[in-house]
Amino acid sequence: MTLLRRLIPAVPWVPWLPVSAGIGGLAWAMRGLQPDFASRQLYLRGGLLLAALALSFAFDDPAAETTDSTPSPLRLRRSVRLLISLLPWATLVAVVVSAGAKNMDPVILLSAPLNPEELPVGRLLLEAATMASWGLAAASVLASRWDDEPGRIASGALLIGYAAAWMIPEQWKPWANPADPRWQTALTWWWVALGVGVLVTVAFSWDSRQRGPLRSFLRRRGSQSAQGADARDTREPGEVDVAHR
Amino acid sequence: MLRSPFTWIGTAGSAALIWYWLGGVAPILQRDVIFLAGAMLPLAASTLLATNEATLRRRRTAETLTTVPRGESEPLWGIQSGVAGPVAVAIALQTIGMFYLLSGGPIGWIDWWELAVGLVMVGVFGLGGVLLGSHFRHSILASVALVGIAFAQLIASPDAQVFSPEPGPTASVEWLAPWMVPSNFESVEGLISRPSEIHLIYLLLLGGLLASLSTRAPGRGKRLVKLSSAGVFSVAVVAISINMAGELLTRFDWQAAAESQVCEIHNGVEYCAFNLYERWIQRWQQTVEAVDAIIPVALSRVVQRPSNTQIDEPGALEELGLIVSTTEWDRGAALPSQEFNLALLAAHSSVGLPLTKQTGEWTEAEIEAMLEDNPDYPGDLRSQLESEPGSPRFCSAFGQARAVVAVWLAATALERGEAALASQLADAPPTRHIFWIPIDATNGTTPTLIEGVDAQLALQLLGLPATNVIDLLNDRWVEVIDPTTTSAELAGWFGLTRMSGPDVGAQTDEPCP
Numbered sequence: 165m166t167l168l169r170r171l172i173p174a175v176p177w178v179p180w181l182p183v184s185a186g187i188g189g190l191a192w193a194m195r196g197l198q199p200d201f202a203s204r205q206l207y208l209r210g211g212l213l214l215a216a217l218a219l220s221f222a223f224d225d226p227a228a229e230t231t232d233s234t235p236s237p238l239r240l241r242r243s244v245r246l247l248i249s250l251l252p253w254a255t256l257v258a259v260v261v262s263a264g265a266k267n268m269d270p271v272i273l274l275s276a277p278l279n280p281e282e283l284p285v286g287r288l289l290l291e292a293a294t295m296a297s298w299g300l301a302a303a304s305v306l307a308s309r310w311d312d313e314p315g316r317i318a319s320g321a322l323l324i325g326y327a328a329a330w331m332i333p334e335q336w337k338p339w340a341n342p343a344d345p346r347w348q349t350a351l352t353w354w355w356v357a358l359g360v361g362v363l364v365t366v367a368f369s370w371d372s373r374q375r376g377p378l379r380s381f382l383r384r385r386g387s388q389s390a391q392g393a394d395a396r397d398t399r400e401p402g403e404v405d406v407a408h409r
Numbered sequence: 410m411l412r413s414p415f416t417w418i419g420t421a422g423s424a425a426l427i428w429y430w431l432g433g434v435a436p437i438l439q440r441d442v443i444f445l446a447g448a449m450l451p452l453a454a455s456t457l458l459a460t461n462e463a464t465l466r467r468r469r470t471a472e473t474l475t476t477v478p479r480g481e482s483e484p485l486w487g488i489q490s491g492v493a494g495p496v497a498v499a500i501a502l503q504t505i506g507m508f509y510l511l512s513g514g515p516i517g518w519i520d521w522w523e524l525a526v527g528l529v530m531v532g533v534f535g536l537g538g539v540l541l542g543s544h545f546r547h548s549i550l551a552s553v554a555l556v557g558i559a560f561a562q563l564i565a566s567p568d569a570q571v572f573s574p575e576p577g578p579t580a581s582v583e584w585l586a587p588w589m590v591p592s593n594f595e596s597v598e599g600l601i602s603r604p605s606e607i608h609l610i611y612l613l614l615l616g617g618l619l620a621s622l623s624t625r626a627p628g629r630g631k632r633l634v635k636l637s638s639a640g641v642f643s644v645a646v647v648a649i650s651i652n653m654a655g656e657l658l659t660r661f662d663w664q665a666a667a668e669s670q671v672c673e674i675h676n677g678v679e680y681c682a683f684n685l686y687e688r689w690i691q692r693w694q695q696t697v698e699a700v701d702a703i704i705p706v707a708l709s710r711v712v713q714r715p716s717n718t719q720i721d722e723p724g725a726l727e728e729l730g731l732i733v734s735t736t737e738w739d740r741g742a743a744l745p746s747q748e749f750n751l752a753l754l755a756a757h758s759s760v761g762l763p764l765t766k767q768t769g770e771w772t773e774a775e776i777e778a779m780l781e782d783n784p785d786y787p788g789d790l791r792s793q794l795e796s797e798p799g800s801p802r803f804c805s806a807f808g809q810a811r812a813v814v815a816v817w818l819a820a821t822a823l824e825r826g827e828a829a830l831a832s833q834l835a836d837a838p839p840t841r842h843i844f845w846i847p848i849d850a851t852n853g854t855t856p857t858l859i860e861g862v863d864a865q866l867a868l869q870l871l872g873l874p875a876t877n878v879i880d881l882l883n884d885r886w887v888e889v890i891d892p893t894t895t896s897a898e899l900a901g902w903f904g905l906t907r908m909s910g911p912d913v914g915a916q917t918d919e920p921c922p
Contacts, residue, residue, distance in 0.1 A: 179549035186553050190560075206563065210556055217552045316465065316548035320458045323552050324418050327451065331425060335835075 175245055176221045176315065180252045183218040187211045187256050191263035199267040200280045202341055209339070211260030212292040213326055215253050220299030220322055221315030222249035223307050223369075242369040246300070257292045261285055274351055278342035290354050297361025298322055304368035410459050410535070411494040419455025420498050423448050427506050433743030435692075436515035437685070437736070440597045443520070445506045446527030447588045449499050450562075453534035454555050456495040460535045461551035463488045464542025485543055485624050492535030499531045513740050516688050517597070522605035529612045530587050536619040543623045558587065566590045582650060584608045596715050597736050598666065598685065607649065618642055663715060670713065676701075682713045682733075689738055696748050697731075699822040700755040703879065707758040731755065731764050749829035752819035754856075759818060760811035761890040762921055763856045766801035772919055804921035807860045810899035811890055812921075814882060816859065816867035821878075827871050834864055857921055862908050863896045869905045878903070892922060 190211045197203045222245050261270075261283075270285040271278060278284055299322040306314030329338055338357065340350040410416055426448035431441055467484050503524065541550050565586035583589050584604050591600060621635055672681040673690050678697060680690045693711055700706055710730030731754050739745045757764055771779075771794045780790055806812035820826035870878060881902060888894045900907045 178547045182547075182550055182553045186556065189557075206560075210560060214553065214556055217556075218549060221549065316462060319549060319552045320415060320462070323458070323555060324415075324422075324455065327454070328422065331422070331429065 172248055174225070175248045176224045177252075179218040179221045179315070179319075180256075183214045184252075184256060186214045187260055190214075191259060194263050195266070201268075201278070201283060202280075202343070204264050204283075205341065208260060208264040208288060209291065211263075212257060212288065212295055213323075215256040215260065215292065216295035216299045217319045217322060218256075219249055219253045219296045220303050220318040222246055222300065223303040223318075224313045224315040225307070226312055239366075239369050242304070253296060257289070260292075261288055264288075275348060280343075282342075284342060287351070287354075290351075290358065294354050294358040294361060295322070295326070297358055297365060298325060301361045301364035301368070304365045308368045410456065410463070410488075410491040411498070413455075413459035413462070415455040415459040415462070416452070416495050416498065419452040419459075419495070420502065422451030422455070423499070423502055426451060427502065427509075431506065431510065433740050433746075435689070435738035435740050436510040436513045436517075437597050438510060438515050438517035439520050439523075439600055440517070440591065441510050441515075443523045443589075443591055443600065443603075445503055445510070446523055446525075446530070447590070448506070449502070449527035449531055450588060452495060452499055452502070453531045453587065454558075456492065456531050456535040457538035457541075457555060458551055459495070460488055460492060460538030461542045461548055462538075463491070464539050465546070465548055467542075485539060488539050489536060489620055489623065492532050492539075495531050495535060496528055499528050503527055514688070516685055520600075520605060522609050523603075525609055526588065526605075526612065529609060529616065533587070533612050533616040533619065536616050536623065540619045540623045543625075562586045562588065562590070566592075584611065585646065585650065587612070596663075598683070611646070611649075614642060667714075678706075678708050678711060679730075680711045686713060686736070692738060692748070693733060693751060696751045696823070697755045700752050700759065700818060703822055703875075704756075704759040704818055704882075706755050707761075708755065708764075729765060731758065744832055745823050745825055745829050746832065748823055749819055749826055749833070752822050752826065753815060756815040756818040756822075757856065760815045761892075762806055762811060762815060763804060765856050766803050767856075767922075768800065769802040769804075769919060770800075771795070771797065802919065803855050803858055804919050805858045806863070806921045807858065808863065808895050808897070809892055809921065810888070810894040810896050811892070812857070812859045812863045813866045813870065813896045813899050814889055816864050817870045817878070820867060820871055821875055827868070830864065830868055830871075834861060834868065865908050866896055866900055866905055870903060873903060892920065 190207050194204055194207045197207070223242060225241075225245075265283045265285065268281055268283040269279075271282045272286040274284075274286045274290060299318055302321045302325075303314040303318035306317050311317065332338070335346070336353075337346070338350050338353045340346045344350075427445065430444040430448060434441075464485065467488070507519075507524075537554070538551055541554060542548075565582045584607060589603060589605075589608055591603075618639055622639065666683050670681040670683055671687045671690070672679055674680075675690075675694045676698065678694070680693055682690050682693075697706060697708065697711060708731055711733060712729045712731070713733045714729070715734065715736070731751075733751060735747055735750070737747055739747050754764060776791060776794050779794065780786075783790060806815075816830065820830040823829065882889055885902065889899075897907055899905075
């Protein structure tokens with residue numbers, strides 16, 4: 165609780181202000197649109213992107229040099245930061261989706277066949293989570309390597325990645341409408357992308373001294389094999405390893 | 410700025426966009442120059458991120474910078490002048506793009522005002538990044554601004570129909586977007602009416618304003634001058650927007666252009682093209698003659714008509730001959746998709762399929778389908794449809810042997826015809842097994858509908874030696890051109906396997922006579 169209390173003011177809140185204004189504008193603009201997914205999808209997806217951009221600042225920690233030496237591990241501090249930041253993110257996502265669902269029937273099921281007047285809320289939430297996870301993944305990679313305030317680069321990277329995803333050839337593009345034959349195939353891509361985003365975020369949010377679960381695992385394997393090599397050492401007592409002198 | 414990873418990524422994005430838009434099409438300069446400028450958008454966006462990042466970095470090291478004996482605005486001027494780097498990259502990209510266009514046998518002329526927009530856009534975006542960074546301490550604004558610009562770009566698109574219920578140019582706002590998107594409903598000829606000069610001057614003034622607002626002027630007087638300049642600029646923009654709409658809604662006079670078409674006769678076929686496309690007649694001729702060399706075509710005229718523009722009297726369309734409705738052609742080494750469409754139309758004449766839409770009334774099945782689709786239609790839809798005069802209609806060649814032969818003939822006649830056919834089949838919706846010929850069925854002049862299952866048979870037929878196929882077709886020619894001979898029968902002659910697909914009896918479109 166102490167950590168939570170201390171981290172609430174330390175989490176960057178400024179990004180949420182312009183993003184909230186932008187999402188408000190999009191929600192306002194959606195009022196005049198036809199109640200079908202094809203007409204609203206750009207606005208919906210734009211709003212979800214804005215929310216993910218703000219979330220990518222969640223790991224900004226200007227005091228990292230000081231907090232690194234505290235007993236609380238990085239993964240715990242990151243988890244608390246993430247939990248705090250998920251609150252405004254979830255609120256904004258809810259605003260976007262509810263504005264988009266006006267005069268439409270929301271459908272939560274991810275792979276259900278949809279009528280034009282139905283809004284695939286489940287699919288939109290999956291897309292929102294994926295975009296957010298990629299923003300966080302970029303931020304955690306940047307924070308572990310270069311920067312204590314990775315949000316500014318991570319948000320730019322997320323934006324570029326998002327724009328690049330629209331330029332992917334049609335048959336592989338993750339963006340689809342319910343009427344597209346790729347609607348089902350795209351679902352797999354979103355799940356895979358979400359998994360990658362979450363994995364990278366977790367891997368690079370481990371304690372910097374351990375350098376992530378993958379590296380610590382490799383390090384343990386490395387030390388075990390070194391011990392094994394020591395055990396297999398057949399040198400006679402007193403024999404000197406010249407190479408190590 | 411050149412060292413920023415954002416600039417590298419933006420450069421790659423712009424290069425990819427150039428290839429995506431201009432890679433496979435035969436160049437029409439005044440259209441492609443606009444797209445070449447538009448391809449600079451990724452570089453412009455990344456320049457905004459890069460300059461914003463550089464400006465914010467300057468703020469983070471403000472304490473160090475204050476020890477250096479120089480003015481407060483000098484570092485900002487440094488970043489602003491650094492925008493010249495990405496602009497130089499844009500010049501290099503556009504130069505390469507222009508060489509590519511000029512090497513592809515272009516038609517038309519270069520609109521330098523439109524070409525300059527690409528470079529100015531990169532500069533304006535860069536200066537915008539500096540402005541955001543100098544007045545706001547957080548980089549999120551750069552990202553939000555880019556999302557906002559992307560939406561502004563979409564809303565200002567002439568086809569967005571946000572400000573006008575009518576499709577077509579709504580020029581009062583499109584010139585305010587960084588890049589004026591050409592309308593899908595506007596022809597290449599119609600691009601002449603774009604306000605290119607005003608748009609470029611607007612961008613230049615906007616860039617100057619952004620640059621001056623970035624630096625903090627000492628003294629209230631100078632600050633007041635800057636703010637009043639911004640105010641005057643905004644008022645001028647609104648005033649021009651309001652007064653521009655009527656002027657730009659004047660459309661290209663297709664009637665006059667059709668009357669002054671350039672016509673040439675080659676091997677008994679008359680080819681007529683609009684003035685701009687005169688040099689494409691040779692390409693059309695080569696395609697038609699390639700089909701004619703295998704199975705003779707029954708053509709007297711090949712006429713160019715714009716898509717979605719009715720310039721002929723009702724019923725006159727059928728008399729025109731083969732209609733070339735596209736304003737695109739394939740670049741030399743690209744997949745011959747347009748060439749394939751023309752070859753297929755020429756092959757229509759070889760096998761007796763109609764070359765143009767036929768005037769017809771709604772069939773009973775179509776009326777029933779429409780009644781089912783529109784249960785809430787106010788009024789008596791049935792009597793309305795039944796009383797409508799005949800209109801140009803396509804017919805269905807679904808399940809007809811000659812449709813398979815026409816597709817095979819078009820693919821055989823072209824050097825990379827098989828690849829073009831395979832590509833068009835891959836683009837067709839796989840779940841519905843529908844294959845429109847030509848693939849762009851929206852062009853308004855498509856005479857026939859050929860199903861994917863029949864086109865698949867043609868693809869299989871391409872696997873057999875062409876001479877054997879021609880010999881067998883010649884032997885059974887009377888059966889081949891008979892509309893009652895089915896594609897299943899043709900598959901039996903050649904030992905082909907017909908894929909499962911929709912039932913021929915389930916079609917609602919009128920079968921081709």
